[in-house]
Amino acid sequence: xxxxxxxxxxxxxxxxxxxxxxxxxxxxxxxxxxxxxxxxxxxxxxxxxxxxxxxxxxxxxxxxxxxxxxxxxxxxxxxxxxxxxxxxxxxxxxxxxxxxxxxxxxxxxxxxxxxxxxxxxxxxxxxxxxxxxxxxxxxxxxxxxxxxxxxxxxxxxxxxxxxxxxxxxxxxxxxxxxxxxxxxxxxxxxxxxxxxxxxxxxxxxxxxxxxxxxxxxxxxxxxxxxxxxxxxxxxxxxxxxxxxxxxxxxxxxxxxxxxxxxxxxxxxxxxxxxxxxxxxxxxxxxxxxxxxxxxxxxxxxxxxxxxxxxxxxxxxxxxxxxxxxxxxxxxxxxxxxxxxxxxxxxxxxxxxxxxxxxxxxxxxxxxxxxxxxxxxxxxxxxxxxxxxxxxxxxxxxxxxxxxxxxxxxxxxxxxxxxxxxxxxxxxxxxxxxxxxxxxxxxxxxxxxxxxxxxxxxxxxxxxxxx
Numbered sequence: 001x002x003x004x005x006x007x008x009x010x011x012x013x014x015x016x017x018x019x020x021x022x023x024x025x026x027x028x029x030x031x032x033x034x035x036x037x038x039x040x041x042x043x044x045x046x047x048x049x050x051x052x053x054x055x056x057x058x059x060x061x062x063x064x065x066x067x068x069x070x071x072x073x074x075x076x077x078x079x080x081x082x083x084x085x086x087x088x089x090x091x092x093x094x095x096x097x098x099x100x101x102x103x104x105x106x107x108x109x110x111x112x113x114x115x116x117x118x119x120x121x122x123x124x125x126x127x128x129x130x131x132x133x134x135x136x137x138x139x140x141x142x143x144x145x146x147x148x149x150x151x152x153x154x155x156x157x158x159x160x161x162x163x164x165x166x167x168x169x170x171x172x173x174x175x176x177x178x179x180x181x182x183x184x185x186x187x188x189x190x191x192x193x194x195x196x197x198x199x200x201x202x203x204x205x206x207x208x209x210x211x212x213x214x215x216x217x218x219x220x221x222x223x224x225x226x227x228x229x230x231x232x233x234x235x236x237x238x239x240x241x242x243x244x245x246x247x248x249x250x251x252x253x254x255x256x257x258x259x260x261x262x263x264x265x266x267x268x269x270x271x272x273x274x275x276x277x278x279x280x281x282x283x284x285x286x287x288x289x290x291x292x293x294x295x296x297x298x299x300x301x302x303x304x305x306x307x308x309x310x311x312x313x314x315x316x317x318x319x320x321x322x323x324x325x326x327x328x329x330x331x332x333x334x335x336x337x338x339x340x341x342x343x344x345x346x347x348x349x350x351x352x353x354x355x356x357x358x359x360x361x362x363x364x365x366x367x368x369x370x371x372x373x374x375x376x377x378x379x380x381x382x383x384x385x386x387x388x389x390x391x392x393x394x395x396x397x398x399x400x401x402x403x404x405x406x407x408x409x410x411x412x413x414x415x416x417x418x419x420x421x422x423x424x425x426x427x428x429x430x431x432x433x434x435x436x437x438x439x440x441x442x443x444x445x446x447x448x449x450x451x452x453x454x455x456x457x458x459x460x461x462x463x464x465x466x
Contacts, residue, residue: 032163033172038149041171047142049171050382051357055320059131059355063383066136067411080412081193081445083335083437086328087134087411093127097322097353108322108355110379112391112402115426120344131354132326135383136414137187140223145171154178159309160259161185165225168385176313176361179378182385183304184256185220185234189415192216193445195242197337197436200293203429205343209436210291211243217450220258227258234258236455239290240463247291248272252283253460260307268457270464277461285310286372295432296401296423297372303387303405303421304378310371311363318359321379323388325354327406331419335440344429346422351406357382373400381407384416401425406435413446 046052046063054062070078073087097105099121102114109117116124144167152169153162158177161169169185170178193215199207217236219225237254241247249272257263269280284306289296299306333339333350340347359380365371374397379389390403406420420435437443453459 032151032153033149033170033174035150037172038146041146041149042142045171046383048137048145048168048383048385049173055357060320060357061131061133063133063135066383066414066416067134067409068136068414070412073409073411075411078412080410080447081442083441083443084328084331084408084410084412086332088130088132088326088328091129093129095128097126097128098124105322108320110321110323110389110391110402111377111399112389112424113322115399116345116402116424119426119429123342123348124345125348126322126353127348127351128322128353128355129326131356133356133383134326134409134411135381135386135416136409136411137384138414141167141187141221143167144221154181155259155261157261157309158313159261159307160257162259163227165227165230166221166223173315173359176315176363177308179315179359179361179380179385180304180308180313180363183378183380183387186385187221187415188216188218188417189410189413189444189446190218190222191446191448191450192218193448194443195437195439196434197438198291198432198434199337199341199436200295201341201343201431201433203344205341207337207341208244209337210241210247212290213240213242214238215448215450217452217455219452230258232257232259232263236450236452238455238460238463241291249464251460251464252280252290253455253457254283255455256305260309265306268460270460272464275465277457277464286370292432293430295425295428295430300390300392300403300423301421301434303390303403303418304376308363310366310369311376312366314362314364316360316362316377318357318382320355321358321360321389322353323356323358323379323381324351324404324406325356325381325388326408327352327419328408330406331408331443332440334420334436335438337436340420340436341433345424345431346433356388358388381416386416386418400427410444410446417444419443 067073075085148164152164197209201207215238220234234256240251251270253268255266267280267283286297330350361378373392374395375393377391392401394400402424404422405418423432
């Protein structure tokens with residue numbers, strides 16, 4: 001009898017533990033901000049949740065609305081898909097950080113930038129410019145962010161978002177995974193198309209350029225978007241490889257899901273050799289990135305994408321860090337890859353770094369989960385929720401790869417988005433650069449018209465065989 005009672009007690013205790021654990025997970029997952037907190041948006045906070053005021057030292061200015069139009073940027077006649085003119089052509093570097101003086105700035109450098117300065121001490125440097133808080137979004141995104149601020153919730157386990165559409169779900173974040181979702185759901189555009197190149201650069205500086213046609217249809221942030229009408233989809237994405245010839249014709253179609261506790265990403269691949277479309281469940285996590293020569297994973301595209309489920313997320317806090325920002329010089333120089341690509345790292349004279357407040361988040365691999373990166377530290381812009389830099393560590397806890405998101409404000413939309421993404425491999429001394437554009441008169445086209453029918457498996461098949 002005692003044994004039976006003990007077993008019964010043990011069973012009940014075990015069940016209670018499961019319930020308690022579930023409650024502990026679900027508790028933070030359903031947390032949302034109060035109406036009083038939401039009232040700060042557009043007041044002492046920017047409409048997306050950044051600190052409106054500048055810093056005490058005066059080295060970070062107050063946010064004044066950013067570059068909210070082409071006219072405000074000083075280029076009233078600019079239209080997409082032209083190459084975006086630099087709104088600050090006369091800016092000069094305030095100072096240069098190199099291996100000799102990096103200790104002076106150590107508290108404002110990412111671990112990745114410290115590593116690059118040490119490893120390439122003779123050639124790598126960071127030109128630091130005046131901080132300009134150019135980030136801006138359409139007014140409707142600000143309105144939607146305030147509207148959903150008190151209703152947005154994390155799905156079970158933090159694997160998705162509910163109660164949200166169109167705006168930033170967690171403008172006053174309480175958990176690290178909320179910041180991840182703010183990046184995934186940040187405003188980029190309604191639709192966009194681009195023709196870009198990707199170079200996997202050897203230590204000597206040689207490379208082969210892979211060219212893609214990309215399309216984005218971001219239904220989550222369309223005007224008037226409603227969660228119940230989204231079919232659990234954030235965006236539809238197509239990437240067609242157009243060069244070199246041995247890779248040309250392969251097309252990837254992705255439906256990125258909003259609540260991944262219900263359904264993982266949907267993906268299909270058109271194979272030109274077989275002339276058929278098949279499901280592609282492995283386009284996720286640490287599956288190799290498309291034609292990246294093993295230098296990035298699938299979930300490093302757009303700096304970090306997909307599901308957060310394999311990691312525990314810790315909110316470190318907010319720091320003032322030197323990050324790539326307003327990279328208009330690189331935006332123009334990259335039309336000629338030779339002006340940007342150098343052995344070991346990019347031509348640092350084409351880069352621009354500024355001091356910005358960023359959210360710092362650590363994602364650490366959960367016990368029993370698998371990924372080539374044991375830990376990743378994210379540096380996320382407070383004004384746009386764009387990830388600007390990532391430090392990626394291997395399973396020996398050694399810093400392995402360093403990502404940079406060189407951003408500009410496409411101010412005719414307006415949206416802050418990367419013009420170039422770089423991934424430095426500290427072990428192989430190689431790097432990957434994604435974002436080259438051949439045409440000096442063309443960049444993102446934000447004027448394309450698309451419907452959901454353009455992003456079905458049948459449409460992918462027709463696109464591949466035409």
